[in-house]
Amino acid sequence: MTLTTSRRRFLQGAAASTVLLVGMRANGVMAAASETTDINPFVRIDATGRVTAIVKHFEMGQGPSTGLTTLIAEELGVTMDQIDYDFAPSNPQVYNNLLFGTFQGTGGSTAMANSFVQYRNAGAAAREMLIAAAASDWGVDESTLDIVAGQITGGGKSAPIADFVASAVSQDVPAEPRLRTPDEWRLIGKEGAVKRKDTAVKIDGSGTFAMDFHFDNQLVVMIAHAPRMGAVVKSFDDTDAKGMTGFEMAKTLPDNSGVAVFADTTWNAMQARDAIVVEWDNTNAEMRSSDTIRDELIAGVEMGEATYQTRGDQIDTANAISGAAKVIDKTFYFPLLAHAPMEPLTCTIEPIADGGVVLHDGAQFPTFGHMTLTQVLGLPMEKVQVKTVLAGGSFGRRANPTADYNLECAMAFALTDRSRPVKLVWSRDDDIRGGYYRPAFAHRVRVGLDEAGQIIGWDHRISGQSIMKGTAMEPMIVHDGVDHSSIEGVADTVYNVPGMSVGLTDHAKATSVLWWRSVGHTHTAFVMESMIDMIASETDTDPLELRLSMLPGKTPAQTRMAGVLNKLAELSNWKAGAPDGQSRGLAVHHSFGSFVAEAVDVSGGGDDAVKIEKVYCAVDCGIAVNPDVIRAQMEGGIGFGIGHVMRDQITLTDGEVDQTNFPDYEPLRISDIGAIEVAIVASADAPTGVGEPGTPPSGPALANAIARAGGPRVTMLPMIDEVEFA
Amino acid sequence: MTRELKLNGQTISTNAQDGTPLLWVIRDELKMTGTKFGCGVASCGACTVHIDGEPTRSCQTFVEDVEGVEITTIEAMSKDKIGAAVQQAWTELDVVQCGYCQSGQIMSAVGLLAENKKPTADEIDEYMWGNACRCATYQRIRAGVQRAAEILEA
Numbered sequence: 116m117t118l119t120t121s122r123r124r125f126l127q128g129a130a131a132s133t134v135l136l137v138g139m140r141a142n143g144v145m146a147a148a149s150e151t152t153d154i155n156p157f158v159r160i161d162a163t164g165r166v167t168a169i170v171k172h173f174e175m176g177q178g179p180s181t182g183l184t185t186l187i188a189e190e191l192g193v194t195m196d197q198i199d200y201d202f203a204p205s206n207p208q209v210y211n212n213l214l215f216g217t218f219q220g221t222g223g224s225t226a227m228a229n230s231f232v233q234y235r236n237a238g239a240a241a242r243e244m245l246i247a248a249a250a251s252d253w254g255v256d257e258s259t260l261d262i263v264a265g266q267i268t269g270g271g272k273s274a275p276i277a278d279f280v281a282s283a284v285s286q287d288v289p290a291e292p293r294l295r296t297p298d299e300w301r302l303i304g305k306e307g308a309v310k311r312k313d314t315a316v317k318i319d320g321s322g323t324f325a326m327d328f329h330f331d332n333q334l335v336v337m338i339a340h341a342p343r344m345g346a347v348v349k350s351f352d353d354t355d356a357k358g359m360t361g362f363e364m365a366k367t368l369p370d371n372s373g374v375a376v377f378a379d380t381t382w383n384a385m386q387a388r389d390a391i392v393v394e395w396d397n398t399n400a401e402m403r404s405s406d407t408i409r410d411e412l413i414a415g416v417e418m419g420e421a422t423y424q425t426r427g428d429q430i431d432t433a434n435a436i437s438g439a440a441k442v443i444d445k446t447f448y449f450p451l452l453a454h455a456p457m458e459p460l461t462c463t464i465e466p467i468a469d470g471g472v473v474l475h476d477g478a479q480f481p482t483f484g485h486m487t488l489t490q491v492l493g494l495p496m497e498k499v500q501v502k503t504v505l506a507g508g509s510f511g512r513r514a515n516p517t518a519d520y521n522l523e524c525a526m527a528f529a530l531t532d533r534s535r536p537v538k539l540v541w542s543r544d545d546d547i548r549g550g551y552y553r554p555a556f557a558h559r560v561r562v563g564l565d566e567a568g569q570i571i572g573w574d575h576r577i578s579g580q581s582i583m584k585g586t587a588m589e590p591m592i593v594h595d596g597v598d599h600s601s602i603e604g605v606a607d608t609v610y611n612v613p614g615m616s617v618g619l620t621d622h623a624k625a626t627s628v629l630w631w632r633s634v635g636h637t638h639t640a641f642v643m644e645s646m647i648d649m650i651a652s653e654t655d656t657d658p659l660e661l662r663l664s665m666l667p668g669k670t671p672a673q674t675r676m677a678g679v680l681n682k683l684a685e686l687s688n689w690k691a692g693a694p695d696g697q698s699r700g701l702a703v704h705h706s707f708g709s710f711v712a713e714a715v716d717v718s719g720g721g722d723d724a725v726k727i728e729k730v731y732c733a734v735d736c737g738i739a740v741n742p743d744v745i746r747a748q749m750e751g752g753i754g755f756g757i758g759h760v761m762r763d764q765i766t767l768t769d770g771e772v773d774q775t776n777f778p779d780y781e782p783l784r785i786s787d788i789g790a791i792e793v794a795i796v797a798s799a800d801a802p803t804g805v806g807e808p809g810t811p812p813s814g815p816a817l818a819n820a821i822a823r824a825g826g827p828r829v830t831m832l833p834m835i836d837e838v839e840f841a
Numbered sequence: 842m843t844r845e846l847k848l849n850g851q852t853i854s855t856n857a858q859d860g861t862p863l864l865w866v867i868r869d870e871l872k873m874t875g876t877k878f879g880c881g882v883a884s885c886g887a888c889t890v891h892i893d894g895e896p897t898r899s900c901q902t903f904v905e906d907v908e909g910v911e912i913t914t915i916e917a918m919s920k921d922k923i924g925a926a927v928q929q930a931w932t933e934l935d936v937v938q939c940g941y942c943q944s945g946q947i948m949s950a951v952g953l954l955a956e957n958k959k960p961t962a963d964e965i966d967e968y969m970w971g972n973a974c975r976c977a978t979y980q981r982i983r984a985g986v987q988r989a990a991e992i993l994e995a
Binding site: 178311314318508543782 | 874879935938943978982983
């Protein structure tokens with residue numbers, strides 16, 4: 116689906132209506148039956164002229180509460196101070212992600228990409244209806260009017276939009292509202308014009324995350340989870356929990372995946388859960404250790420033919436390489452990784468008077484949560500509401516085709532008499548040990564170079580557990596057996612790579628796996644960019660020049676990728692190189708429609724501990740709607756990527772996860788990383804992703820810096836096994 | 842048993858049993874949710890409050906140990922001179938992303954500025970080490986502390 120196909124349909128489908136609402140003002144005072152008008156599903160205006168953008172994407176820090184609000188404000192003609200935001204209810208007919216079909220959800224760095232035209236249309240339609248109402252009242256031509264800073268202005272007249280909200284809704288809904296042209300933009304792409312809309316509530320403790328929900332009569336439920344993937348409850352003993360303060364009951368979940376422990380408060384639920392002894396049936400449990408899984412994955416890229424030949428012909432490539440003057444042959448390994456968002460997983464199911472329920476959740480995929488509740492609780496769609504609140508990070512974890520924690524909460528709720536709200540709380544230990552990891556992957560690459568140092572063959576084999584197979588995502592992303600997310604960034608590389616073949620061998624299910632910020636690019640970018648740096652070293656070529664030579668501008672993507680490299684060269688003063696005593700590593704990657712080049716300067720290396728002194732980043736994400744949000748996403752994406760390649764992994768011993776909490780799944784700390792400087796390439800192309808694309812180049816840029824500093828060439832992650840960090 | 846605690850300048854009573862972390866008294870009993878639960882083992886700093894002005898992890902501070910001391914949470918920071926400066930700096934620089942760790946970051950930043958009016962980048966790193974941010978807003982936190990120092994100096 117293109118971004119514009121639904122434009123007309125949405126405007127026609129958006130039956131403008133006036134509704135009388137009683138709502139809470141921002142200051143908590145009950146507003147006295149103030150009239151609030153839904154001009155269309157995305158624009159609400161109250162009687163005082165205060166505008167609310169209805170934001171269909173959840174806020175995990177990546178910025179849509181600011182970005183989509185910016186689009187409405189720009190087109191409507193209000194200042195950022197005259198507009199608030201609210202999260203959309205679950206309604207996939209109206210609030211679907213236009214790139215996901217009839218499905219409401221946030222992911223794949225698509226929030227701005229799929230909303231850019233839709234939200235501008237919504238704001239422009241509201242503007243034209245307000246203007247039509249004023250023009251009719253004033254007896255002037257609509258074309259003489261505009262809305263500026265919330266005032267309808269023109270023909271010598273001026274009035275606040277509040278005066279015409281009621282009459283605007285009876286105007287014809289414009290099928291093709293005029294969008295403001297870039298030369299008219301006051302907000303989009305303007306440095307300093309927009310501040311984050313979610314800052315205020317995040318610095319004074321007033322913001323509501325799902326963890327902050329509290330109902331006076333609620334039950335808190337924690338789940339005693341199986342220590343091994345696939346184990347089920349055989350029996351449990353709650354003798355010691357009985358009589359504990361606040362303990363209510365313990366029951367086995369209907370799917371036997373765990374024991375639900377109910378109490379009156381979170382702390383009491385934690386205490387009671389610890390007191391319950393569960394006997395597990397390990398018949399179908401994963402009993403292997405991660406060392407075994409690692410050996411299997413590496414064997415999967417070492418041996419014979421790959422299951423799927425996704426690009427080129429392996430025999431032709433092997434023949435080409437057999438005649439090479441020099442062969443670089445490297446095997447890479449990427450461990451399981453946890454997402455570990457700051458807010459542990461949690462949601463609340465609240466029964467309401469009509470016999471239905473409300474799910475309060477930092478809902479990344481409201482549609483899956485919605486459907487899951489209807490199925491588990493036997494309710495029709497209209498009896499389930501999903502109310503989205505702030506999410507304390509996600510990195511992919513809150514978007515799950517199995518809706519796992521919503522499902523747990525629904526099963527727990529179904530074990531009660533359904534009269535009291537049930538709040539599910541995961542601890543950090545649940546989060547680290549509870550599965551849904553970035554799958555482990557192995558790559559082996561053999562690159563053949565001729566006498567002149569030119570690439571004549573690139574034999575690339577990948578093995579890992581598919582993220583998409585067996586999920587609702589399979590029809591969209593798996594084609595001819597190939598899970599595109601396993602090979603993205605290699606098989607579709609932007610570079611000119613002569614004689615390239617790419618083979619994929621799926622690894623049998625070892626753990627529950629899930630996309631993790633930047634999905635397949637978490638490993639594919641590391642391999643591609645490490646290999647290219649090794650080629651540059653081997654051929655004594657400048658690593659930036661080598662990359663540019665592989666991007667001769669034969670496609671728009673090659674031109675844009677070269678563009679970010681050149682921007683990075685300028686930003687980092689590439690020719691002068693790293694400061695004295697430091698070494699610089701480079702990487703560039705294309706993901707989620709965007710192009711990002713990064714350079715990492717490190718001190719140390721060789722015998723000295725490595726310290727990340729500075730990171731440079733150049734990004735081309737099309738039109739930069741909110742430049743400072745984009746910079747923040749690059750900074751965060753870099754930190755997220757670097758922290759994990761440095762020292763994080765989830766390992767299994769006889770099927771049990773070894774790590775338990777942050778002390779042994781150590782997050783990146785402030786002292787680990789120096790300043791990050793970001794430059795945005797000016798562009799008139801449609802906006803593309805920013806939440807994920809900053810992550811892929813960060814790991815290989817660090818690896819390349821360490822190798823150039825005289826440290827090891829790390830191909831087996833995490834780095835901590837081979838590299839000492841300061 | 843009922844205990845009296847001094848929190849944000851007020852006296853409040855709690856029935857929490859010995860061994861109950863202060864975090865859960867604040868969140869579950871007092872329904873003040875600005876102080877966050879992140880790890881429960883004093884490893885992430887999301888639950889940071891001030892005990893007699895000193896940043897302290899409330900998830901590993903027990904109710905029986907805080908009788909008679911001054912407990913301060915994020916909810917009181919706008920009325921604190923340093924707290925208000927830090928909040929202003931955080932706003933100017935748009936430090937937050939998901940925001941879940943930021944209450945704790947701000948409580949630690951205020952503690953730092955109370956004892957060091959003009960911290961260097963290295964001093965900030967050393968002091969703030971225990972406050973994890975999975976969104977990695979670290980460079981803005983660093984800049985935010987230094988900006989708050991400027992605001993306070995002016």
